[in-house]
Amino acid sequence: MLGTVSLLLIPLLSGANAANDWGIACKGECSYDIPDTVVSGTLKISGASNAVSDITAAGGWTILSCDASSLAQDIRLVCQSSDCEHLFEGHGAIDTLIRLPETCGSSAFARVANIQVDPNQTLPADIKATISPAGNITTTVFIMSVDTNFAAIDSTKTGPVSFSLEGYNFPVQIITPPPTKRDARGLKTRNWMAFNESNTYDLPPLNIDDTFPLLSTSIDCDHFSASVSASFETKVDVTVSLGLIATGTVIPPVIDEFAVFAGLDASVVGTLDLTASALGTISTGETTLYSVALPGVDFPGFFSLEPIFAIYGGIKATLNADFDLKVDLAYNLNTRAHYPPDTEPSTGDSKPATSTLVFSAVPNLSLNSEVKPLLKPEIKLGLEAFGVATATVSLDVESRLEATLNINADGNAQAGTTCSDASGEIEACVDIKAALSVNVVAEGSIDILGISASNSTTYALYSDGWDLYNKCASASGNTKREAAPVSAGIQRRAGITCPTSSTITSIEEIINEIIQDIQSIGSS
Structure with missing residues (x-):
């Protein structure tokens, strides 16, 4: 049925649902799902414990100012709990991949290009009231520069960070995580997408x-x-x-x-x-x-x-x-x-x-x-x-x-037609092929x-x-009717009636009669 697609997303990897949990901080690995009712997709990144971190509330941070649509920008944020210290562990904050809140930046993940303490440590009263001082840097306001220039990261400091993703232009619950790099080696021999009548989605x-x-x-x-x-x-x-x-x-x-x-x-x-x-x-x-x-x-x-x-x-x-x-x-x-x-x-x-x-x-x-x-x-x-x-x-x-x-007045068919042996005063051929x-x-x-x-x-x-049509007719003498093989499902008139009366003497009358017969194919 037009507008419906039947799809089975086969298990690429056994395991739990890949949905990102905004209540759990990303430490070394993280998943992100496209929040859309039209398309669907999931992205997972995985690396060393300190290569991937988090600046959401789960990671111990509160965003004070951020552009929701930028890939590269400066974000003002405050450490609200000791969980935020994870960002600075290992090789440090710079070049760490971070998960961003939904309302901050157009990308799910970004690179920390730079971070410094904001000279302006002023906090809104409502946010300050939610912070309980604990650890070394809680209540500290930072200015963090982020971008998606992943090529600028020194992998000798962070170690490799892998990614895997899958996405579709229709809403579907992706019930398994996307493939890991190891699992992806089988993509070329894997029936990674097949059709199954039990999973039908209207597009x-x-x-x-x-x-x-x-x-x-x-x-x-x-x-x-x-x-x-x-x-x-x-x-x-x-x-x-x-x-x-x-x-x-x-x-x-x-x-x-x-x-x-x-x-x-x-x-x-x-x-x-x-x-x-x-x-x-x-x-x-x-x-x-x-x-x-x-x-x-x-x-x-x-x-x-x-x-x-x-x-x-x-x-x-x-x-x-x-x-x-x-x-x-x-x-x-x-x-x-x-x-x-x-x-x-x-x-x-x-x-x-x-x-x-x-x-x-x-x-x-x-x-x-x-x-x-x-x-x-x-x-x-x-x-x-x-x-x-x-x-x-x-x-x-x-x-x-x-x-x-x-259409020829001397009865000789032109090249490309199938009626070269027809005879008569006037001859007409229509040959239409589709490919x-x-x-x-x-x-x-x-x-x-x-x-x-x-x-x-x-x-x-x-x-x-x-x-589509392969028909010839002559105005007098012999008439040849050629009907090419017709594909299943196409209804065609078996042949056309050709004028053969020897009393027709006007060329115009003959041509008009032939054309009427040819045109009747389309209405039959």
Whole structure:
């Protein structure tokens, strides 16, 4: 069902729930869950006892001033209990990874870049009343500089600190901790995400119903004006499901293992509307028809996945005619893509949907044209690691039409048609093919992706093709009807009735009658 995804999050590691507990101070390790009702995710860091600390109330601190949206800033805070002394143990406070309160900073964790006693030791009366002097530094106000420049940390002092995370663009309770670095070595052979009917989540679908212009141009000629216009009437219902897993070390910043998946369930109807009264060749290239940012998974300073759904379109055509054409490129799609490709086999299935054809032409002695439109839905996953390494992984669905339209006054069919042995005064052929291919394209500078900023890697998932219409008719003599194999689920008229009366003497009448028969395909 469109809008629903069935997902089983298999146990990556046995153990307790990974949910962070704001009542327990982080000492050496800590977990953080994304507080969101739309997306879900969890992040865990782990290192030596003094490499990871806490400036929340559980860690013995009260925040006096802090910017809720900054990654790098100065925080004013006061030690409220002896628990705060943990921050200064071992190698000292500087270069310690700390958990931040929900309302302080945009990142769950940050590096202590500097700390000093605030010359202003004034405390609000209500906060001062809650502090019971104990230990050496309680009631002391500090100014702490924090950032997410984890590469600046001297790992010889702190020792390595590992991280692991997983996230999804839909709300789900993650019942197991994310994988440790050791456990992540099995990611490439692990079925880390599978489908199970017992775990179903409704995802909000995108509903797109709009007309997007592709081309409109005209030129003044002697006694008339020649013009070409093309557009896609697009109806798309699509559901996008996303997820990622990453492991490595924060100190130093290294990604050891990485896996991302994208699921696309879609019903697509793209109706090409082409009106031409000109000679020549046109090509629009690939242009953006529609684009929207989707909810992603973001652990600021560590790793982020920012998805964009877009629809691209274009057309190439060689024209020698005066005609109108409307034809549907319609299909249903269900596909799952994983990257890197060896994390789990990608799957996909496409089924052609019913297509309609409307075709009319101004009667003349000949009509020879080829039309090749492109409609490409795409999910682009923007990835960022540690704020410095970036990459994209895209799931591209390229759907194409190839339409050959021929009407000849001498009974000789043109190249590319299937009616070369037809005879008669007038002959008409319509040959329209559809093709669909799904590819994963990766590019960027995250080393774990195995690519560099100077190149990209494409993985073909599958391709499919089918004939929409393949019909020919002649006005007199023999008539040949060719019906290409029709994919399951497409209802087609078995053939068309061709005019054969020898009493028809007007070329215009013959052409009009043939076109009426061809057009009736689309309404049957």
